Amino acid sequence: MKTPFKGKHIILGVTGSIACYKAADLASKLAQGGAEVDVILTESALKFITPLTFQSVTGRRVFTDADLWGSEGHVQHVALGRKADLLVIAPATANTLARLAHGIADNLLSITALASACPWVIAPAMDGNMYANPATQANLSALLERGVTVIGPASGHLASGLIGPGRMVEPTEIIEHLRLVLGRDGPLAGSHILVTAGGTEEPLDPVRSITNRSSGKQGFALAQAALDLGAKVTLVAGVTALPTPVGAERREARTARQMLERVLELLPQVDALIMAAAVADFRPAAQSQQKIKKEGGAPEIKLEANPDILAAAGRIKYELGMPDVLVGFAAESQSLVENATAKLKAKNLDLIVANDISASDAGFAVDNNRVTLLEAGGKVDSLPLMGKDEVAELVLARVSALLQGREILHICPQADWEQAQAKGEYRAASLESEGFIHCSRQRQVLKTANRYFRGQSDLVVLWLKPALLKSPLRFEDSHGERFPHIYGPLNLQAVWAVTNLQTDADGVFRHLQEPQAG
Numbered sequence: 001m002k003t004p005f006k007g008k009h010i011i012l013g014v015t016g017s018i019a020c021y022k023a024a025d026l027a028s029k030l031a032q033g034g035a036e037v038d039v040i041l042t043e044s045a046l047k048f049i050t051p052l053t054f055q056s057v058t059g060r061r062v063f064t065d066a067d068l069w070g071s072e073g074h075v076q077h078v079a080l081g082r083k084a085d086l087l088v089i090a091p092a093t094a095n096t097l098a099r100l101a102h103g104i105a106d107n108l109l110s111i112t113a114l115a116s117a118c119p120w121v122i123a124p125a126m127d128g129n130m131y132a133n134p135a136t137q138a139n140l141s142a143l144l145e146r147g148v149t150v151i152g153p154a155s156g157h158l159a160s161g162l163i164g165p166g167r168m169v170e171p172t173e174i175i176e177h178l179r180l181v182l183g184r185d186g187p188l189a190g191s192h193i194l195v196t197a198g199g200t201e202e203p204l205d206p207v208r209s210i211t212n213r214s215s216g217k218q219g220f221a222l223a224q225a226a227l228d229l230g231a232k233v234t235l236v237a238g239v240t241a242l243p244t245p246v247g248a249e250r251r252e253a254r255t256a257r258q259m260l261e262r263v264l265e266l267l268p269q270v271d272a273l274i275m276a277a278a279v280a281d282f283r284p285a286a287q288s289q290q291k292i293k294k295e296g297g298a299p300e301i302k303l304e305a306n307p308d309i310l311a312a313a314g315r316i317k318y319e320l321g322m323p324d325v326l327v328g329f330a331a332e333s334q335s336l337v338e339n340a341t342a343k344l345k346a347k348n349l350d351l352i353v354a355n356d357i358s359a360s361d362a363g364f365a366v367d368n369n370r371v372t373l374l375e376a377g378g379k380v381d382s383l384p385l386m387g388k389d390e391v392a393e394l395v396l397a398r399v400s401a402l403l404q405g406r407e408i409l410h411i412c413p414q415a416d417w418e419q420a421q422a423k424g425e426y427r428a429a430s431l432e433s434e435g436f437i438h439c440s441r442q443r444q445v446l447k448t449a450n451r452y453f454r455g456q457s458d459l460v461v462l463w464l465k466p467a468l469l470k471s472p473l474r475f476e477d478s479h480g481e482r483f484p485h486i487y488g489p490l491n492l493q494a495v496w497a498v499t500n501l502q503t504d505a506d507g508v509f510r511h512l513q514e515p516q517a518g
């Protein structure tokens, strides 16, 4: 398991269910992931499992209601909750759900939960009828409404003999949900990243195809790394047996042409495209509707070129300025840097991840990669052999920095800008009515001006540096495109240039005056 749990303080509440034994595995996995895990057992949980089990796997003392009324109780009853990054209750009994839904604070776990300011994740476990009971359902609904993440329960054989929903979700799956919750306020929160992964498959007849040895591991690791940083992730997956990372939306695309279709359809909605899929360069020119029989002798297979998806995305980026960040992969067996640089330029990429496929310890179908990262700005970094998870983290850190560096623009009347300068900060009327300030990317600004400011004169464009913004910036869908929104007042330090915005004689905005360099 990787970094998202490192240094995080997690409270694991364990309540009185037979599924308590699974909680020990969960605690162990979190501790192995680098989290500081403080376990709180309810009185009923103590009937199923001992504190020693948890102490052994977390290396930390375990808390029970005895601590509540002990000599440290005055501190303990609120201290644990205050420093927590996350509170997870697994298994959560019907009784504990009722306590939490109604704010009943009569044991250490519920007091800690109420005193905490961190997100809650709850994995219920109970008999099927207890789960179906309207009281339990109402309690769950109340918790969901308050933003609590509820995982499961899963369906299966229950200890009561019933078959149905009620089983606690397995620890490995709970872990995936926890990393999603921990990452959701990360630097990519509000960004939408499209990742393609796996190989493509070109059919020859109903049973045979031409494919390649890509496992999809690198692409899936990229999707996971993007989720860990809080991004919304769409994964266009080719041929791969890998499970979808929890939180990613998966779209299947088996052939290169299907993948092109999916990518083009999603491109206007995303901030970045990472093309990690191994797309077949060629496909059989003809596909037989029937299985080709061997009695007919070895067939001669004529191939034809597949579309170059990355090049198509690069052209769209050149012409329409989207997506903001375009990342490609290059699998090279010789002259790695030269070939990758040529591809970076030819396809109008922001970043290319070049891997040397001649090495047997890295590349296709193994867990490691040895890559060189080349940026459009000329930066070249040759990285040592590392896990595909680590490569993914580094690539996403670059994507995040590139997205942060992009400019955003805001149109407003000259008078509003003058007023803002007098006040020391800028607040648009939409901040009151909608909670945010509408902004545009450079490519969107004329469209926005013609849509909302038609016929207005005396307008200015504020050019903003996202990295200097004090209020949160989110990129959100509107009119089928992503637009930046600032959630709070705009601090004037983030405005690095101001230009005038004027229409042509016919009242249409056609020209965006760029700021003078320097």
Ligand SMILES: Cc1cc2nc3c(=O)[nH]c(=O)nc-3n(C[C@H](O)[C@H](O)[C@H](O)COP(=O)(O)O)c2cc1C
Pocket: 014, 015, 016, 017, 018, 019, 042, 043, 044, 045, 092, 093, 094, 095, 096, 125, 126, 127, 130
């Ligand atoms: C053998 C046994 C198994 C139980 N399993 C569950 C269970 O899986 N889910 C549940 O909601 N209650 C279960 N209960 C009932 C709870 O332990 C009981 O409601 C208890 O008061 C819960 O307390 P707590 O929420 O403070 O841990 C079980 C009880 C027994 C005796």
